[in-house]
Amino acid sequence: RKEVEQDPGPFNVPEGATVAFNCTYSNSASQSFFWYRQDCRKEPKLLMSVYSSGNEDGRFTAQLNRASQYISLLIRDSKLSDSATYLCVVPDFSGGYNKLIFGAGTRLAVHP
């Protein structure tokens, strides 16, 4: 099993739709998680940090299910500007918490 697995997509949704991405991780001891957003040909940018059961920031909600070892990202009322690749990120314990493991990303395309 890969350390971090994401559905690559693409998810094609109309404006205003609600879309959810799932991410599974293999290390049950993981305590913190991150979602990054990467636009085409740009650097990844931190979208949300998840340290407990979940986090909410405006239209974005991240939820953590420790028992099943998955993290989800829910986007409500999708905007055209939400089109990007969303990266699920988990700390790498082999690196003494100094490294992060990035998922390959889920691509979202929001159309008019």
Added chain:
Amino acid sequence: SQTIHQWPATLVQPVGSPLSLECTVEGTSNPNLYWYRQAAGRGLQLLFYSVGIGQISSEVPQNLSASRPQDRQFILSSKKLLLSDSGFYLCAWKGTGAYQPQHFGDGTRLSIL
């Protein structure tokens, strides 16, 4: 606030030429520093990371090297570039706490001819 600077933004180099990419961080002390490479349409590959001056951990065997001559400066180098070195190179920093995210520079798009 903390900022990270990476340059150049774009670079075109011939095969066999040397490389030097520089990254600097402002507004923080003793950050962890990272170099990643991203091939077109692929995920991030960690190349090197550093937890302090002169301390470099290499993740992938290759013809690249990294150095950290100052606390907030991280340099990626090569003596002779290969075609396979093409890609998007990203520098990132992180605070020293255990559960902190990384923050990326704007990246350098390197094309080898």
